[in-house]
Amino acid sequence: MKVTVGVVAVILLGTVATALFRSGVSPNALDVVLPLAACGALLFRRRHPVAALLIVMIATAVYYPFARLDGPLIIAPMLALYTAADLGHLVAACTVAAAALLGMGVGESGSVRHVDDSLFLMITGWMVAAVAAGGVTRNRRAYLHEVEQRAAEAEHSKEEEARRRETEERLRIARELHDVLGHNISLINVQAGAALHGIRKRPEDAEEALRAIKQTSKETLRELRSTLGVLRQVDEDAPTSxxxxxxxxxxxxxxxxxxxxxxxxxxxxxxxxxxxxxxxxxxxxxxxxxxxxxxxxxxxxxxxxxxxxxxxxxxxxxxxxxxxxxxxxxxxxxxxxxxxxxxxxxxxxxxxxxxxxxxxx
Incomplete structure (x- = not known):
């Protein structure tokens, strides 16, 4: 918006300055209406880029042959062409620019010429540069957007992978604890039941069962310490036993x-x-x-x-x-x-x- 306001200010002030300092030239209605129409269209160039481009180009095409003041209205078509190309209307910008140059060439082919060859080439270069600059900025913006999307997708994939690995690790820990505690505690429970059942009738069997309980509980503590030791390791690639x-x-x-x-x-x-x-x-x-x-x-x-x-x-x-x-x-x-x-x-x-x-x- 700042660029638009600046260009509009340059056009209007340039038109007023031309009217004040050019002696012997009396402005007509087109000197006022056409710059105002072009500047008004520029204010809406972001919302309606093609419509603004057409209005600006028509106003400029009528302004220079029929208006009496040669103000700096030529800036307006360049900004409109750049905006149309920048917003993705590259075909429309190229078509309008080509039509304008073709009309200028046909108009200057007669006996009376208002634009010499050097000025015609300069205007052509300005138009081509405006369209090209708009296309380049659009492509760069699309490239940056794609880079941001890829970075976001990569971050999302990284988070998904981290969650997946966290879930797998949690399941692995649950399996290890189930195996270490569930199996051995179950065996202790079975041996304890056998000891209680035979403690009076067959003391020798009860003694064997209690011995088994002692050995199983010792093994349980050893495996539990080993499992917890593995869980405490910071380096995931550290060797385990x-x-x-x-x-x-x-x-x-x-x-x-x-x-x-x-x-x-x-x-x-x-x-x-x-x-x-x-x-x-x-x-x-x-x-x-x-x-x-x-x-x-x-x-x-x-x-x-x-x-x-x-x-x-x-x-x-x-x-x-x-x-x-x-x-x-x-x-x-x-x-x-x-x-x-x-x-x-x-x-x-x-x-x-x-x-x-x-x-x-």
């Missing part, structure tokens, strides 16, 4: 209190596969101990086609357990899916329950 591992499979099986027949044949799996496999085996055997009347289970761990296949079966009643939170099986499935594997759990047709996990190596 998970306590759960298939290398301690015998100890893991012994703590369940079940009679487990094992058949294992596997190499040296990656750390993340080793941890997930140990957690899945622990969860599956704990579920047998807690929710099944079976006193034994079968555990098979093999390698097939680049995958570690874990199978846990029991011969308990052919029923589906519906109690508890249900996070155990869900947690096992999430662990397998996090490594690109899969896990299926359900009752066996011949009775009992089966858990089968496939973890890519």
């Amino acid at each position: 998970p306590t759960a591992s298939l290398r301690r499979l015998d100890e893991l099986v012994r703590r369940t209190g079940l009679d487990v027949s094992t058949q294992v044949a596997y190499g040296d799996p990656p750390v993340e596969v080793d941890l997930a496999a140990a957690r899945i085996v622990s969860e599956a055997l704990t579920n047998v101990s807690r929710h099944s009347s079976a006193g034994s289970a079968r555990l098979t761990i093999t390698e097939e086609s680049g995958k570690m296949v874990i199978t846990v079966e029991d011969d308990g009643p052919s029923v589906v357990f519906t109690g508890g939170s249900g996070y155990g099986v869900q947690g096992m499935k999430e662990r397998a899916a996090a490594l690109g594997g899969a896990l299926e759990a359900g009752p066996r047709p011949e009775g009992g329950y089966r858990v089968v996990a496939e973890l890519p190596l």
Whole structure:
């Protein structure tokens, strides 16, 4: 708006100054009406750029041949052309500029010439420069807007990624705490029940159960300290040493209190596969101990086609357990899916329950 007011002021003051200092020239009505019309159109050039351009160009085309004062009205078409191109009406600006130059050329082709060749070329250069400047500023504004949009999208994507990673980390922590606390506390509960049941009739069994409770609680505290130590690490890439591992499979099986027949044949799996496999085996055997009347289970761990296949079966009643939170099986499935594997759990047709996990190596 400041530019428009400045141009309008220059045109009007220039017209008045021309009328005052040019002796022997008497202004007519066009010397007043046409500058006012052009300046009025310039005030609305942002809202109606094409209409303002047409009004300004027509007023200028009539002004110089028929008005008596040669005021600085030529500035108005340049500003109108720039505005039209800047607001995206490049075709209209080029068309109007070409029509104006063509009309000027035809008008000056007769015997009487009001504009010499140098002035004609200068006016042509001004018009071309005004249209080009408008197009350049529009393109630059569009480029800056696109850069801002990309920056905003990148920031949004960064926030989404941060939220996704935060959710995944929260689920991972929940799984770890569930495995560390849920499994071991469940085993302690089972052993405590056995101790209470046999403390009078068979004291030797109660003593064994209490010994198992002591060992399980000690293991629980050790794994909990290890898990909390990992959570306290600031560097996400810092190496971790998970306590759960298939290398301690015998100890893991012994703590369940079940009679487990094992058949294992596997190499040296990656750390993340080793941890997930140990957690899945622990969860599956704990579920047998807690929710099944079976006193034994079968555990098979093999390698097939680049995958570690874990199978846990029991011969308990052919029923589906519906109690508890249900996070155990869900947690096992999430662990397998996090490594690109899969896990299926359900009752066996011949009775009992089966858990089968496939973890890519």
